[in-house]
Amino acid sequence: MFFLRRHTLPGFPLTFGITLLWVGLLVILPLLALLLRPWQDGTAAIWQTLHDPRVFAAFRVSFGCALFAALLDLPLGILLAWTLVRLRPPGYKIINACIDLPFAIPTAVTGITLATLYGPNGWMGKLLAHTGLQVAFTPTGIVIALMFVGLPFLVRTIEPVLQNFPSEVEEAAFLLGATPFQKFYRVILPAILPATLSGFGLAFARCIGEYGSVIFIAGNQPFRSEIAPLLIVMRLQEFDYSGATTIAVMLLLTALLCLGGVSFLRLRASRGLIMEETK
Template structure:
């Protein structure tokens, strides 16, 4: 028995020493910190019975908050795709001064605490902000509206698109572009068929990651959203409101919907990415 345990810990016939031990620790860590909380979130809404779950989902305020979160996250991720592509192209192909500083600033939204990002955006785009005040004179109100939510989600989700596209663009051979030009391709044909076409799987992946992050974003949004029910209230904020009201069934029901939506988005993105990869290979 002792020899069997030692053989398992050492990896048995594996070429890597300690492979099974490392595998066991990894599976244990994944189960305790990822799988177990997700299972608890899936099971918890049904503990009070199906009736309580159904009653919790019959809430017009909840549907309004979910629609605000989903639509804002989708629009922000969609706008981040061309912006992230341009930034990735500038970082990879451009030779601009301060490129390394700009490269480091791309990851700043991921490093900053979300509350700091939210306060900064609210201060910048608020009615008295550096950008909010002149825009308000033009009739453009960005803060405390859905537009402010989209801006905050674009700020948070942009690094996902840039960092997903950047390595693919860096490994894209420029010989293909030169060959296309020599064969008589126009500039827009070179961009769309030679450059963007191989980047489609990466763009779809970046879009999916930005959308999934935006659906559950809280700290960077609440300071600029206005948080008006049925207008600019996001679903994560409504979860906090339901917890403060001791409505645990309602809070977990919203959380479950957000979880399933994010998982579904990632699964669809994976399927689309595979199809685009196969299509690219066939071309």
């Protein structure tokens, strides 16, 4: 006798089929086409692109600046999330809305704004010029632009964990004589570590492929401040589709490896936290 499985969601086969169709057409199919495109012109074109010193320099700038920006965003993200959740300062709603601005405004607007602000004639650019520092048209400008783009990922992943973290645990640590550093390191940090790793991975992956907010402030000097996404656009303008897609595949694989590694570390951290709670 056959029994029909009852699903909580009405019309489960239909909704599941629509989900698979959406994932296949909008995610898997484009990625598969991207992975296969470089091989259509043979392996010689791929090796030529991978052995191009300019491509390696662009990768170094993109990966190095993305990693540095994500690392700088770590303490800022934790501090902002803590301030929004625990302190609720005056103008809380305005600060909360400003954090989401990188998600809302076009990246080109961000790039033009930063280039205007930190340019030689900008407000911050003039002040920094007196100290001998130049931000615009240097890797430093790229890092600042990527920090602006990546910061919301850290804040928005850590904030819910802090909201659900019971304040009584912090009070108990304080009553037991823990110093502020010990309270953060031994009580708060283990709880937010999985979310922090997730935010770091998302910020780093986003920064690797960032284009619009960077090109206006980077200066785009080969071997110095030229990023890999810009090189993809230049290869496309030269009708070098194999070279453009090869660079794109390298960026894609790096982002996937980063997210996979972060997911593994997050899982290990979560298991470690669960084991500590069960002891």
